[in-house]
Amino acid sequence: MDLAPVIAATEAITGEDVKGAGKAIALGVGAGLGSIGAGIGVGFIFGKEIESVARQPEMKSELESIRWLGFALTEAVAFYTFIFGLIAFFLS
């Protein structure tokens, strides 16, 4: 969809930089919503890990490397959205 006429009309009415505002919203909402998902995921991993250690304390050392693997894989999702937000902000 070509948004150019809509942008031009809104800019004429409000006298503000609509495209810049859209970019800022893209970065803020994109990175913010992405962080929610990754936050829930990281919390889930650590919660489940604590639960499993409470059930089977002898598995603690084996769970440790899996925990960090899961943590890093989940946490990276937040950064993917952050990078796409930066792309929307600086490169579009």
Added chain:
Amino acid sequence: MKTKSKVLIGLGAYLAIAIALLLIFGNDGKNEHFKPQNEFKLPAWIHLKVGPIDLSINRAVLYLFIASVLTIVTMTYIAKRMAQKPNRVQTGVELSYELVKNNILGDNLPKDTAKRWFPFIATLFFFIWFSNMIGFIPLPTNSEETFNVFGLEIPSFAIYAATANISIPIVLTLVVWVSYHVEGVRAKGFLPYLKSWLPPGLENMSPIGRAAIFVIEVISHFVRLISLSVRLFANILAGHLLLLFMGGGLAVLLGIAALGAVTFPLAFVFFIFEVGLVATLQAFIFSTLSAIYIGGATSASH
């Protein structure tokens, strides 16, 4: 005095400093001159052009060079003078060697493949680790902004890492990607390797359904290129951005001095978090996933 009241007094004094700064300096308005993205700009120091390819020496090349030299020199130096009674550095290196051998390769690869790929994965791990760690030492490399010492123009101190630039993680990822496919083809042969991409248990499926799943598997192999490189790059870049903004960038950008008093302690916290956890964890993750990919390509069924 109780601990609780001490903490409360400390917090109150801290808030008072922030409020005093706000009252004294106030709000200078938005700073249009300061551009945070310039911290990651790569001005060419020595111009080098081979045909259409730009090979100029810039900040990223310097960091890449330092990281490679440090990796090679420290590892060979410690390997050459191994002592019966290890000192602290040797113990640390031995511990990290054990980590690569047991945790990264041992769990994910069969023994003979692990032995063949150990040098590659260990080099990846140590190179990324050194590169991440150098990234948190301020070095005088920001030639956009200079300051004057006895008539000498010195570039201002800045933090930057080779891995905070997408080109270096993507090259590392391409090397891993090509090598795990080569290893898979060598272990199984070309067509059986492609067939092994299909998950087991699809023998009774119609050819069209299997073709569709094969297409999804092909896409997933290409997505690995993006996910592996962007994970490392984005973690380090976001860490540096966070340190930049918390360590004063936000206060300068918005022109509110009081904000600096609030964010500066956070910068210390994030610095410890980045150096203590993220730098090592990302090196660990990158090499572990490389080992998992190689293991998945060579194992009988995944």
